[in-house]
Amino acid sequence: xxxxxxxxxxxxxxxxxxxxxxxxxxxxxxxxxxxxxxxxxxxxxxxxxxxxxxxxxxxxxxxxxxxxxxxxxxxxxxxxxxxxxxxxxxxxxxxxxxxxxxxxxxxxxxxxxxxxxxxxxxxxxxxxxxxxxxxxxxxxxxxxxxxxxxxxxxxxxxxxxxxxxxxxxxxxxxxx
Ligand SMILES: Cc1cc2nc3c(=O)[nH]c(=O)nc-3n(C[C@H](O)[C@H](O)[C@H](O)COP(=O)(O)O)c2cc1C
Numbered sequence: 001x002x003x004x005x006x007x008x009x010x011x012x013x014x015x016x017x018x019x020x021x022x023x024x025x026x027x028x029x030x031x032x033x034x035x036x037x038x039x040x041x042x043x044x045x046x047x048x049x050x051x052x053x054x055x056x057x058x059x060x061x062x063x064x065x066x067x068x069x070x071x072x073x074x075x076x077x078x079x080x081x082x083x084x085x086x087x088x089x090x091x092x093x094x095x096x097x098x099x100x101x102x103x104x105x106x107x108x109x110x111x112x113x114x115x116x117x118x119x120x121x122x123x124x125x126x127x128x129x130x131x132x133x134x135x136x137x138x139x140x141x142x143x144x145x146x147x148x149x150x151x152x153x154x155x156x157x158x159x160x161x162x163x164x165x166x167x168x169x170x171x172x173x174x175x176x
Pocket of ligand 1: 007008009010011012035036037038083084085086087116117118121
């Protein structure tokens with residue numbers, strides 16, 4: 001079982017460490033791909049240690065030249081957790097300004113997103129429309145939880161729990 005864990009720049013980024021760790025402990029081979037902004041928030045060194053694998057941020061990392069092509073063949077499932085409003089919008093319009101966004105276009109296996117953002121952002125019609133759009137492209141979306149966000153605002157938007165995300169991914173990867 002192999003997955004790509006996409007990590008974007010949301011406040012819930014610290015939970016990606018637990019996701020990488022728990023999936024790895026369950027025997028899943030996890031390759032982490034971070035957006036450039038995410039890679040400045042949490043060092044790729046940490047996610048590399050937790051996943052026992054090199055972490056990718058750009059196409060030319062680790063001596064390669066086209067990671068968006070090489071990596072697409074090396075996983076059964078791609079999960080973006082946390083998924084920022086930004087990476088969701090890129091998936092919705094097919095924009096490819098970085099490796100993770102490009103991989104979202106080149107990867108042909110199951111694609112999952114776990115949105116994470118401020119409740120007002122999550123309630124915005126543009127975000128709602130983008131989520132509907134990516135569902136239409138075949139993405140599975142793990143709905144965020146309702147509660148108090150780190151910023152103090154309450155409502156729907158905080159990322160689903162790590163336990164829930166890991167359970168969903170393990171259940172679905174076994175079906176592949
Ligand atoms: C401290 C901080 C926390 C943020 N949290 C979120 C968040 O939870 N969700 C979100 O969509 N954007 C959040 N943003 C804004 C994103 O980081 C910003 O849109 C960024 O361009 C996303 O980049 P990426 O999608 O390429 O990783 C936050 C910004 C800061 C400075």
